């Protein structure tokens with residue numbers, strides 16, 4: 363049966379051209395666009411249809427609390443000046459979306475849930491990219507601080523972090539590279 367899909371060239375260009383965005387303009391993308399992206403993201407493959415992804419659209423109160431936690435962590439490790447610079451930068455991030463996957467007592471299922479949610483994140487990033495919105499997927503130190511979970515009101519025994527996504531309209535699009543396919547593809551008889 364024929365499947366409906368964009369052309370191979372269009373698809374390849376989307377996959378190749380999406381970049382992690384570190385610098386955003388001041389404009390915040392509308393929540394409705396993020397909701398549309400989540401609607402698309404959840405069509406990711408997921409074993410046994412566990413649909414393990416959970417999305418938390420974070421508002422000002424929560425993001426301010428995360429920024430302040432991160433500022434404290436940076437101050438403790440690198441001093442007041444570095445903390446102030448980081449605080450200013452983090453305050454300027456336009457959109458914040460937390461993505462978790464539901465835990466399973468079964469290790470295999472837990473790993474599959476994480477993998478499925480990572481696929482969903484990529485779906486989400488690609489969809490947003492087609493709307494001119496860039497994402498930075500972060501798993502930085504702040505997300506590993508135990509108090510982080512209190513700030514986002516998620517029980518870490520029930521869900522695990524997949525990523526804290528920053529999103530917005532790119533102020534700059536970086537370049538990056540990949541190793542040649544020959545370095546990663548091995549053919550077995």
Ligand SMILES: Cc1cc2nc3c(=O)[nH]c(=O)nc-3n(C[C@H](O)[C@H](O)[C@H](O)COP(=O)(O)O)c2cc1C
Pocket residue numbers: 380381382383498499500501502524525538
């Ligand atoms: C699971 C995961 C965690 C990541 N965490 C971070 C992070 O904490 N900080 C960061 O700058 N980038 C992070 N990234 C983004 C990568 O640095 C980025 O994907 C990589 O540099 C390749 O760039 P590209 O996405 O533009 O191809 C993460 C990506 C993934 C998949």
